[in-house]
Amino acid sequence: MDGNAKLVPPVVKVPSEEQSTQLQASEEQVAALKSQLSNPIPQVDTAQAEWETALPKWKVLVPQTFTAQAGTTLELLEDDSILASGKNPDKETYEITTSLTGTNLTAIRLEGLTHDSLPHKGAGRSGNGNVVLTEFEVEIAGANQPESWQPVAFTRAWADHEQEDGDFQIGNAIDGKLETGWATEGQKKRENRQAVFLAETLFGYAEGSKLRIRLKHQSQQAQHQFGRLRLAVTSSSAYTEKEIPLKLQDWYSLGPFPTEGLSQNHGPEGAPIDLQQAFPSGGKELKWAKETKYVDGQVHNLSIGDNTSLYLYRSIQSQSSRRVSLSLGSDDAIKVWLNQAQVMVNDVNRGVAADQDQAVLDLKPGENHLLMKVVNYGGVSGFYFSLERESPLVPTEVVEAAKLAATDRTEEQVEAIRDYYRNQVSDNEQLKKLRQDLETSEQKKNEIEQAIPTTLVMQERDTPRGSYVLYRGQYTQRRQQVEPGTPSALPAMEEDSSANRLGLARWLVNPGHPLTSRVTVNRFWQQLFGTGIVETSEDFGNQGQRPSHPELLDWLAMEFIESGWDVKRMMKLMLTSATYRQS
Numbered sequence: 001m002d003g004n005a006k007l008v009p010p011v012v013k014v015p016s017e018e019q020s021t022q023l024q025a026s027e028e029q030v031a032a033l034k035s036q037l038s039n040p041i042p043q044v045d046t047a048q049a050e051w052e053t054a055l056p057k058w059k060v061l062v063p064q065t066f067t068a069q070a071g072t073t074l075e076l077l078e079d080d081s082i083l084a085s086g087k088n089p090d091k092e093t094y095e096i097t098t099s100l101t102g103t104n105l106t107a108i109r110l111e112g113l114t115h116d117s118l119p120h121k122g123a124g125r126s127g128n129g130n131v132v133l134t135e136f137e138v139e140i141a142g143a144n145q146p147e148s149w150q151p152v153a154f155t156r157a158w159a160d161h162e163q164e165d166g167d168f169q170i171g172n173a174i175d176g177k178l179e180t181g182w183a184t185e186g187q188k189k190r191e192n193r194q195a196v197f198l199a200e201t202l203f204g205y206a207e208g209s210k211l212r213i214r215l216k217h218q219s220q221q222a223q224h225q226f227g228r229l230r231l232a233v234t235s236s237s238a239y240t241e242k243e244i245p246l247k248l249q250d251w252y253s254l255g256p257f258p259t260e261g262l263s264q265n266h267g268p269e270g271a272p273i274d275l276q277q278a279f280p281s282g283g284k285e286l287k288w289a290k291e292t293k294y295v296d297g298q299v300h301n302l303s304i305g306d307n308t309s310l311y312l313y314r315s316i317q318s319q320s321s322r323r324v325s326l327s328l329g330s331d332d333a334i335k336v337w338l339n340q341a342q343v344m345v346n347d348v349n350r351g352v353a354a355d356q357d358q359a360v361l362d363l364k365p366g367e368n369h370l371l372m373k374v375v376n377y378g379g380v381s382g383f384y385f386s387l388e389r390e391s392p393l394v395p396t397e398v399v400e401a402a403k404l405a406a407t408d409r410t411e412e413q414v415e416a417i418r419d420y421y422r423n424q425v426s427d428n429e430q431l432k433k434l435r436q437d438l439e440t441s442e443q444k445k446n447e448i449e450q451a452i453p454t455t456l457v458m459q460e461r462d463t464p465r466g467s468y469v470l471y472r473g474q475y476t477q478r479r480q481q482v483e484p485g486t487p488s489a490l491p492a493m494e495e496d497s498s499a500n501r502l503g504l505a506r507w508l509v510n511p512g513h514p515l516t517s518r519v520t521v522n523r524f525w526q527q528l529f530g531t532g533i534v535e536t537s538e539d540f541g542n543q544g545q546r547p548s549h550p551e552l553l554d555w556l557a558m559e560f561i562e563s564g565w566d567v568k569r570m571m572k573l574m575l576t577s578a579t580y581r582q583s
């Protein structure tokens, strides 16, 4: 059998004793680390509590009127979401009005929610579950002047997911153009979605306000409407702060330096960057040069020669401590430092493309120094640099659960907040270490499991297929159903035995049923002597011949059973017998 080929299930693992011990130890280690990762960690939990209080508080808007221009049926559900059904037009615009109190509102949240009645139980109405929102428009009027509608302009929007193949960013929903839109990629992600729209100015009248909200689904993609949606407002400043952009200064380049490899420091590594400093190289002095041709988010080609290093530097200004994701590409190897600390390294030989590597930058308030080194091992060279869009929105369930007093949260809610905080937000070193250890342990456990040999087994179906007498042998002509059993001329299976393969196997080797043993030892005899004690070794029944020495056959059969079906022992017994040596 091909040892590399995967066995077709059902199979059982047959570990050696050593493997069993190793596996158990590594399983225990994984379980211990998992439990540490979910147990209280005072330092982390205190930071989590602070983070929770800073989460935006959302107020769900209760729709008062809701209409669909092209004839979709809209219905208000108990959780104040709106569900679409009935007619499913190619294009549709939903209009919702609501009253609200509160001033200094900053943002509106739109949730696309899944529902069992929608295609694939997703959040959209199209056949594949995808949604394209071409425009999201909001107007506001004071409660005292209900008909003087003023637009609420949005400057920025975030979505927890955007379809990646094509131009489907959330910003397309507030660009005033009906030909552009935000796609949720609902054909792949059949889950709740959220988008947050940041208002240009604070909104909300002191006397109360009316809002009129339009969701325009005017895409070329037919029926790409939300099937269920909910709206909320907040006065949180969380999104306003997010809006303050990073200031990315010009690039400077230094090099190329002939190099022995990625680890060779040509001068600027590990020290504060001084753009005036000169670096010796091959009898010359190299200096930093300002580069204005590099555009973020584009692949740039460099011609720096074989086995050379080029340094790239820029400063990044941030208003606050924040974490951003950096997406990189390089031809060939790359190393990146932030404020002199290495943040990523990849010693590879490759062509450059977008998004080959990712790095996380923990920016401090004020000026941050980003240094990159690209090493070209041969041929062409190049790099790619892009700061990714904002970190993902905190899932609505987490935000809503965090609003509740700790004592009012369900166990699932406590877990959801803790897991999200620990995995996505916290930069605690102890946690990082635990996660790394868990990863290593799980890898080790997998390696042990992979090394355990498997063997094929049989497995009974949960519900037996059923066997029937077939009239004249035709499979379409079923007569009565038959049950598994042994031929009536032979002893029956024991009553407590299951009527399956296992039962049959046990019946065959039952010491009270010597026929199997007799047939087997007779074949051994035939192998050695040329003729069996029963000459018709293939037929032991009424049609076969009588044994020449019935007592010998019985004795051998009993010996075989009592030896525990030991074939080698039986062979030896026969080969060393006086009878065999005579022949």
Ligand SMILES: [Ca+2]
Binding pocket: 134, 135, 172, 173, 174, 175, 176, 177, 178, 179, 180, 181
């Ligand atoms: Ca648009």
Ligand SMILES: [Ca+2]
Binding pocket: 331, 332, 350, 376, 377, 378, 379, 380, 381
């Ligand atoms: Ca190259």
